[in-house]
Amino acid sequence: MTELDDILYRVTKPARYTGGEWNSILKDWDKTAIRIALSYPDLYEVGMSNLGLSIIYGLINAQPDILAERFYAPWPDMEAQMRARGSPLFSLESKRPLKNFDVIGFSLGYELTYTNVLNTLDLARIPVFASERNDSFPLVMAGGSCVLNPEPMADFIDFFVIGDGEEIALELLETLRDGKRHGYPKKELLRKLATLPGIYVPSLYHVEYDSHGLFKDITPMVTEASPGITRRIVSKLPPPPTRPVVPYIEVVHDRGAIEIQRGCSHGCRFCQAGNIYRPVRERPQEEIIQAIGELISSCGYNEFSLTSLSSCDYPHIDELVESIFQRYQSDKLILSLPSLRIDSFSVRLLKSLAAHKRTGLTFAPEAGSERLRQVINKAIPEDEILETAAAAFAHGWTGLKLYFMLGLPTETMDDVVAITSLVNKIGDQGRKARGRRPQIRVSLSTFVPKPHTPFQWVAQESETQLVAKHDLLKQGLHRKQVRLSWNDPKVSQLEAAMSRGDRRLGKVIHRAWKLGSTFDGWSEHFNHENWRHAFKESGLEPDFYARREPSLDEPLPWAHVDTGVTQAFLKREYQRALESKGTPDCRYEQCSSCGLQRWLTPCRQKHQALISDQPENSLSPG
Ligand code: SF4
Secondary structure, three states: OOHHHHHHOOOOOOHHHHOOOEOOOOOOHHHOOEEEEEEOOOOHHHHOOOHHHHHHHHHHHOOOOEEEEEOOOOOHHHHHHHHHHOOOOEOOOOOOEHHHOOEEEEEOOOHHHHHHHHHHHHHOOOOOOHHHOOOOOOEEEEEOHHHHOOHHHOOOOOEEEOEOHHHHHHHHHHHHHHHHHHOOOHHHHHHHHHOOOOEEOHHHEEEEEOOOOOEEEEEEOOOOOOOOEEOEOOOOOOOOOOOOOEOOOOOOOOOEEEEOEEOOOOOOOOOHHHHHOOOOEEOOHHHHHHHHHHHHHHHOOOEEEEEOOOHHHOOOHHHHHHHHHHHOHHHOOEEEOOOEOOOHHHHHHHHHHHOOOOOOOEEEEEOOOHHHHHHOOOOOOHHHHHHHHHHHHHOOOOEEEEEEEEOOOOOOHHHHHHHHHHHHHHHHHHHHHHOOOOEEEEEEEEOOOOOOOOOOOOOOOOHHHHHHHHHHHHHHOOOOOEEEEEOOHHHHHHHHHHHOOOOOHHHHHHHHHHOOOOOOOOOOOOOHHHHHHHHHHOOOOHHHHHOOOOOOOOOOOOOOEEOOOOHHHHHHHHHHHHOOOOOOOOOOOOOOOOOHHHOOHHHHHHHHHHHHHOOOOOOOOO
């Protein structure tokens, strides 16, 4: 019996750690020049559902001289066994200790996984601080949506990859090859990496704060480091992964996934993804249909998710859905479309989906009143929402899941009452259509001000305010037909602090981890006391980051990361929100000069058309 076998029979779900899954790739270690270990720093079941990581895994392994393997955060029972025996964390494919790899890469998609990054490095016996890792340790990199504000993790990560991984991967791998070939020491290699657009090496920058403790400036200390880091944007989506690793155990998204488009043009003002993944890039219909066929034969899936930030915006989505069902009739396909807008576009789509096997329907009105939906630029009239819900019930759905957000900017108690009234009306539609009570699940989240959005300057509401709103909502809902879930406002406060944090938060993350915090995104593991102590011992306040309203001209800790969307546009949008003014969807209507017209030809053309249509000087340059 190997040591791993001896551990595995003592832990829950050993298949989380065995590897060897269908389509996993095990290359010859000795014949590959560069070895990279990739992770989404959460439990296997969560990490295996991350499409971004699956894309990068396939992309790196397509290089004959480079291998990519995977690892995830061991659950506490596994961690206890590993620590008790002194067994270092290993990759799933070759079971080699992570310390033997050249590079360790984390995909950071949720701020509450940060302590897991530290914990996995520590379990791998790699120093958590970048400054303590000498040339004998792997380089540690991170990408994903969170790194658009990289500062809170700057103490732990050697370099960040900002933007679409597919766009930068080849240049990055070439620099790593070059580094290995010439045996560059870590410091020299990092300076070379810093010259690549989209790569941010935090140790090459100096951060200043003013006498009031406000962030003042971040400046490069070497010529290779650029004052601004530009987000890399892939103009045409590369082919989707069609041989992803198929897990042996049930994972969060247990189905094939195809990204049908990247980006979103609606411009919802609270939404970070909508801003940082601009512009919209669609995958051609035929490529999607063909990819489904390949996924059926390579993975055996019969359920597929057509992923996108807003699936029903995909041009002719109803046609696409029909074509998929027609092409793969015999396979008894199930299609799920996450993130549907609850508007008239969805009604047509519901007709296409209704004739086939169905999954649950999820809609995100986000706010209860038309006024507040106007503020967040998701101005769907109530009639349209009710019409969509009625269509869903008429087409046979017996329940709906609805997402709302509490604490949105300018929200009043009337807006909260409007949520209850809207949900109850939707319930009535269900009763009318089906003759009995529908099952409605309302999922409430708390507004978190996110960097690079028009609401990055907004303070998150206090816990007292949020609890009062939650109580009001609970009282107003028809309990028998509605199941309500809400995430702990303390968790949202931490998410807001990490989202808008500066480099000083590294101390807090480190201290919280030392106090025992891991898996902070899991309610049963979240330990508010640890975090309270960690902030206090670091001389910082979570409310300084989460619940303060910075002035519009205050320097922001993430402003050196240039997403392409300008601060001027975000300020304009914030102002329009306060005036309850909508901004059109730039895919179907005019360009709003978000800033990407400076970088991308299709945007430039659209912007040019706008300028030609406008009287002179009526637009600011973005
Ligand atoms: S530049 Fe114009 S068209 Fe391009 S993403 Fe921005 S608003 Fe849309």
